[in-house]
Amino acid sequence: MAFISSGYNPAKPMEGRITDIGPREFTEFLPPVIKANKGKWAYHEILEPGVLVHVGESGDKVFTVRVGAARLMSVTHIREICEIADKHCDGYLRFTTRNNVEFMTDSEDKVAALKADLAARKFDGGSSKFPVGGTGAGVSNIVHTQGWVHCHTPATDASGPVKAVMDTVFSDFQNHRLPAPVRISLACCLNMCGAVHCSDIGIVGIHRKPPMIDHEWTDQLCEIPLAVASCPTAAVRPSKVELEGKKINTIAIKNERCMYCGNCYTMCPALPISDGEGDGVVIMVGGKVSNRISQPKFSKVVVAYIPNETPRWPTLTEKIKHIIDIYADHAMKYERLGDWIERIGWEKFFELTGLEFTQHLIDDFRDHAYYTWRQTTQFKF
Amino acid sequence: MAKHATPMLDQLETGPWPSFVSDIKQEAAMRAANPKGLDYQIPVDCPDDLLGVLELSYNDGETHWKHGGIVGVFGYGGGVIGRYCDQPEMFPGVAHFHTVRLNQPAGKYYTTDFLRQLCDIWDLRGSGLTNMHGATGDIVLLGTTTPQLEEIFWEVTHNMDNDLGGSGSNLRTPAACLGESRCEYACYDTQAASYNLTMEYQDELHRPAFPYKFKFKFDGCPNGCVAAMARSDFSVVGTWKDSIKIDQEAVAAYVAGEFKPNAGAHSGKDWGAFDIEAEVINRCPSAAMKWEGGKLAIDRSECVRCMHCINTMPRALHIGDERGASILCGAKAPILDGAQMSSLVVPFVEAKGDFDEIKEVVENIWDWWMEEGKNRERLGETMRRLSLQKLLEVVGQEPSAHNVQEPRHNPYIFFKEEEVPGGWDRDINEYRKRHQR
Numbered sequence: 001m002a003f004i005s006s007g008y009n010p011a012k013p014m015e016g017r018i019t020d021i022g023p024r025e026f027t028e029f030l031p032p033v034i035k036a037n038k039g040k041w042a043y044h045e046i047l048e049p050g051v052l053v054h055v056g057e058s059g060d061k062v063f064t065v066r067v068g069a070a071r072l073m074s075v076t077h078i079r080e081i082c083e084i085a086d087k088h089c090d091g092y093l094r095f096t097t098r099n100n101v102e103f104m105t106d107s108e109d110k111v112a113a114l115k116a117d118l119a120a121r122k123f124d125g126g127s128s129k130f131p132v133g134g135t136g137a138g139v140s141n142i143v144h145t146q147g148w149v150h151c152h153t154p155a156t157d158a159s160g161p162v163k164a165v166m167d168t169v170f171s172d173f174q175n176h177r178l179p180a181p182v183r184i185s186l187a188c189c190l191n192m193c194g195a196v197h198c199s200d201i202g203i204v205g206i207h208r209k210p211p212m213i214d215h216e217w218t219d220q221l222c223e224i225p226l227a228v229a230s231c232p233t234a235a236v237r238p239s240k241v242e243l244e245g246k247k248i249n250t251i252a253i254k255n256e257r258c259m260y261c262g263n264c265y266t267m268c269p270a271l272p273i274s275d276g277e278g279d280g281v282v283i284m285v286g287g288k289v290s291n292r293i294s295q296p297k298f299s300k301v302v303v304a305y306i307p308n309e310t311p312r313w314p315t316l317t318e319k320i321k322h323i324i325d326i327y328a329d330h331a332m333k334y335e336r337l338g339d340w341i342e343r344i345g346w347e348k349f350f351e352l353t354g355l356e357f358t359q360h361l362i363d364d365f366r367d368h369a370y371y372t373w374r375q376t377t378q379f380k381f
Numbered sequence: 382m383a384k385h386a387t388p389m390l391d392q393l394e395t396g397p398w399p400s401f402v403s404d405i406k407q408e409a410a411m412r413a414a415n416p417k418g419l420d421y422q423i424p425v426d427c428p429d430d431l432l433g434v435l436e437l438s439y440n441d442g443e444t445h446w447k448h449g450g451i452v453g454v455f456g457y458g459g460g461v462i463g464r465y466c467d468q469p470e471m472f473p474g475v476a477h478f479h480t481v482r483l484n485q486p487a488g489k490y491y492t493t494d495f496l497r498q499l500c501d502i503w504d505l506r507g508s509g510l511t512n513m514h515g516a517t518g519d520i521v522l523l524g525t526t527t528p529q530l531e532e533i534f535w536e537v538t539h540n541m542d543n544d545l546g547g548s549g550s551n552l553r554t555p556a557a558c559l560g561e562s563r564c565e566y567a568c569y570d571t572q573a574a575s576y577n578l579t580m581e582y583q584d585e586l587h588r589p590a591f592p593y594k595f596k597f598k599f600d601g602c603p604n605g606c607v608a609a610m611a612r613s614d615f616s617v618v619g620t621w622k623d624s625i626k627i628d629q630e631a632v633a634a635y636v637a638g639e640f641k642p643n644a645g646a647h648s649g650k651d652w653g654a655f656d657i658e659a660e661v662i663n664r665c666p667s668a669a670m671k672w673e674g675g676k677l678a679i680d681r682s683e684c685v686r687c688m689h690c691i692n693t694m695p696r697a698l699h700i701g702d703e704r705g706a707s708i709l710c711g712a713k714a715p716i717l718d719g720a721q722m723s724s725l726v727v728p729f730v731e732a733k734g735d736f737d738e739i740k741e742v743v744e745n746i747w748d749w750w751m752e753e754g755k756n757r758e759r760l761g762e763t764m765r766r767l768s769l770q771k772l773l774e775v776v777g778q779e780p781s782a783h784n785v786q787e788p789r790h791n792p793y794i795f796f797k798e799e800e801v802p803g804g805w806d807r808d809i810n811e812y813r814k815r816h817q818r
């Protein structure tokens with residue numbers, strides 16, 4: 001492997017350097033029909049799952065075909081997306097806020113050929129490369145994170161569980177049978193990169209053991225006051241220990257105050273926390289970000305622990321499928337999962353889904369916890 | 382032949398959803414075959430080793446990435462996330478596996494020319510693997526070595542006219558919903574706002590100068606397709622001030638069953654014939670609508686612009702003409718003090734031209750938070766510690782009932798000394814003249 005220079009000169013690093021140019025201006029990339037009708041759309045329709053049409057005040061139409069994507073993708077896959085866009089869409093395409101891909105064309109007859117082309121493309125292992133769907137009252141892509149592919153703080157993987165869940169709920173990616181859209185998100189630790197705290201169904205990686213303390217390195221690798229300040233429950237304090245006859249500055253953790261959030265590890269590499277048997281995931285439900293009818297809501301924890309069952313997380317996927325099916329059977333039209341639960345009451349939700357209510361689900365974090373208990377005699381037996 | 386056995390991951394190649402494992406294997410095979418005869422600048426078998434280390438994690442149930450990693454390009458304090466494998470002998474192809482964040486175009490529209498050029502650079506100088514896109518919005522180039530970082534930066538700036546995105550304690554990469562480009566609900570040009578503010582604050586994005594990270598997101602309407610209210614410290618959400626526009630003939634077409642409710646979003650189940658009373662009038666959160674004598678009426682002064690009726694009858698009901706946006710602040714994930722959604726700060730601002738009214742709010746907030754925010758304290762937490770009143774004051778927003786869900790129910794009320802006649806300087810001896818000890 002011979003080094004190929006780009007033109008950058010390491011001897012004169014600041015020479016010719018270009019900075020602060022930002023992203024490319026988005027108008028450069030708009031398909032002509034979009035550019036011509038921007039800000040002048042009259043209405044839209046969902047023709048079938050995955051296919052939309054937007055009609056401009058001018059009468060112009062743009063047809064959109066939305067396809068699922070794994071988010072983690074290779075340049076070979078991106079080039080295949082480009083090949084499709086060249087063939088059917090004059091070289092334009094876009095990605096959505098849930099990491100689906102959208103192909104747009106300006107006439108309906110091009111849609112059938114595009115769909116047929118997409119349907120024919122499969123990976124060697126048999127999975128679909130470009131499943132059409134993700135619109136309307138169904139399940140769209142799962143907003144997710146890095147997992148064991150790239151991050152150092154996860155308590156679970158991201159790409160694996162997402163594939164396992166999407167396989168299980170796949171029919172709802174290609175159907176509109178639900179009372180309202182169901183957004184599923186996953187984060188591999190409590191940092192919750194992404195949308196877990198505001199999704200209909202959220203999956204979050206958690207630990208169940210306090211961090212280990214690498215005393216020999218604590219004072220060398222970490223700014224100890226930062227680690228102390230990083231703890232939401234004040235379980236971390238500075239301390240001294242004797243190691244091989246030498247007194248050293250280190251950290252002490254009150255195990256009974258630690259709830260294993262891992263934030264001190266984020267701040268201090270000498271506090272590793274991950275653990276094969278301890279780690280797993282929780283399921284949260286009932287969040288939403290739109291302001292439609294009810295206000296935005298946080299998702300709430302309804303399953304306190306499910307082990308990491310690699311590679312397909314069967315308990316997790318089965319519970320999620322079950323929650324969606326019960327919701328589909330009981331909720332009214334337009335009711336998001338959280339709207340439905342608030343109407344029927346949480347005791348009813350646990351009864352209908354058969355999920356076990358355990359002490360872990362009762363909030364005990366600071367002042368706010370009180371407001372989540374029940375200050376009324378209204379409840380259902 | 383694959384370099385490592387991956388019996389666990391192989392099981393993720395089955396099923397209908399696009400398999401990331403199949404795709405990574407496809408890239409590994411492509412690099413091994415090297416049809417273009419490239420002189421790969423990082424190990425050819427990088428994707429093989431990624432599968433190898435991932436398989437090991439599937440066996441252990443633990444991550445195999447070392448803590449952190451501080452790498453980057455000269456001139457910037459962020460943009461690259463460094464990563465090193467904790468088993469470099471076993472998986473030398475991912476001994477270095479740094480992520481480069483590239484700033485994406487607003488709304489994520491692309492031409493194939495642009496993407497191909499990017500793939501060519503990344504093929505040569507990286508793993509060939511990406512995330513399209515990161516949750517914040519960036520194009521994420523997943524996996525390269527330290528010596529390639531400046532080379533990649535040189536190529537993207539010189540040959541593609543594209544910059545890095547943000548990371549660290551600074552302004553992160555802003556993002557917008559697709560807005561006016563393809564949605565009839567857009568109350569302002571979200572993409573233009575996102576682009577304009579990204580360019581205005583390049584320095585704040587590339588060189589960390591804040592107590593902690595700070596994110597902007599731009600939604601065109603309260604539907605929140607980019608989830609600004611949940612995922613950005615500074616959330617700009619489009620809205621309108623005048624009446625919803627009603628096309629009575631189109632309403633009649635919905636009632637007659639000619640037009641499909643919610644544009645056909647519920648077509649997978651038989652919900653019966655459209656019932657305007659049950660599905661729209663009675664679901665309006667503020668009972669602002671009336672359906673009488675075949676005519677729909679909306680009491681504009683009661684409407685909270687939740688979007689439900691418009692979402693349900695998009696061909697009959699349209700957003701108003703007097704458009705602008707609301708600014709909400711403080712959303713964040715749980716660490717440290719608990720999750721927050723953004724709280725309403727400025728009910729209505731103009732959102733046009735160079736977005737000067739919005740920038741003024743941004744800069745007033747930054748002036749305050751950069752001075753008062755504690756180390757690693759998100760804006761939302763500073764607001765909780767120092768109060769919403771303080772934020773309203775620095776923004777110059779007169780407090781109003783719009784700013785609260787409900788008034789406080791404890792009477793622990795602070796007053797400014799100047800609000801109280803006579804001030805706080807009192808003499809106990811004067812008091813004793815009226816009240817014996």
Ligand code: HEM
Pocket residue numbers: 221222223226266267268269448449450451452462463548549550594
């Ligand atoms: C004194 C000990 C350390 C402190 C105080 C510290 C601080 C942090 C902080 C504050 C974050 C979160 C950043 C964010 O939220 O954006 C973080 C993540 C990270 N850490 Fe550590 N760290 C320490 C040790 C290390 C070490 C030794 C390395 C590398 C050799 C490292 C590299 C990183 C990187 C690259 C990230 C991800 C940054 C990002 O996502 O923008 N850290 N660390």
Ligand code: HEM
Pocket residue numbers: 146150151152153191192193194195266462482514515516517518519546554596612713714716717
């Ligand atoms: C320690 C290393 C960390 C890594 C490797 C990491 C990784 C990432 C990545 C790759 C993204 C997407 C970025 C993009 O699109 O440009 C992201 C977004 C995000 N991160 Fe992190 N992160 C780290 C630390 C943290 C911490 C400490 C927090 C919070 C306490 C956090 C909260 C978030 C949130 C909420 C988002 C999503 C924001 C949005 O929806 O736009 N992350 N993170």
Ligand code: HEM
Pocket residue numbers: 044096097098099100134135140141143183195289290292559563564565566604605606607608692
């Ligand atoms: C003309 C109408 C609309 C357009 C063009 C539009 C566009 C989009 C697009 C392209 C996405 C990404 C979708 C995906 O990948 O699955 C999205 C996501 C979303 N949309 Fe819309 N949308 C529209 C109407 C609505 C309505 C009526 C609602 C709510 C009732 C809504 C709420 C959302 C939400 C909550 C998300 C997900 C955001 C997230 O969690 O990342 N949208 N929208």
Ligand code: HEM
Pocket residue numbers: none
């Ligand atoms: C020397 C001081 C106080 C005196 C002489 C006093 C006297 C009384 C009396 C006579 C009653 C009616 C009791 C009854 O109906 O049987 C009462 C009720 C009450 N007092 Fe006080 N009080 C004093 C201090 C306080 C303080 C400091 C608080 C609160 C911080 C307070 C809160 C209440 C409340 C809430 C009730 C109504 C209780 C109920 O209906 O459940 N009082 N007080």
Ligand code: SF4
Pocket residue numbers: 145146147151152153154155187188189190191192193
């Ligand atoms: S959620 Fe946690 S583990 Fe996952 S990418 Fe974000 S910081 Fe890393």
Ligand code: SF4
Pocket residue numbers: 210211230231232233234235236253257258259260261262263264265273
């Ligand atoms: S894991 Fe979280 S709760 Fe436990 S000591 Fe560390 S910061 Fe505190």
Ligand code: SF4
Pocket residue numbers: 558559560561564565566567568600601602603604605606607
């Ligand atoms: S947020 Fe509103 S304007 Fe933006 S794409 Fe979604 S529905 Fe359209």
Ligand code: SF4
Pocket residue numbers: 293664665666667668669670679683684685686687688689690691
């Ligand atoms: S937008 Fe919402 S609040 Fe306003 S009239 Fe329609 S349903 Fe009612």
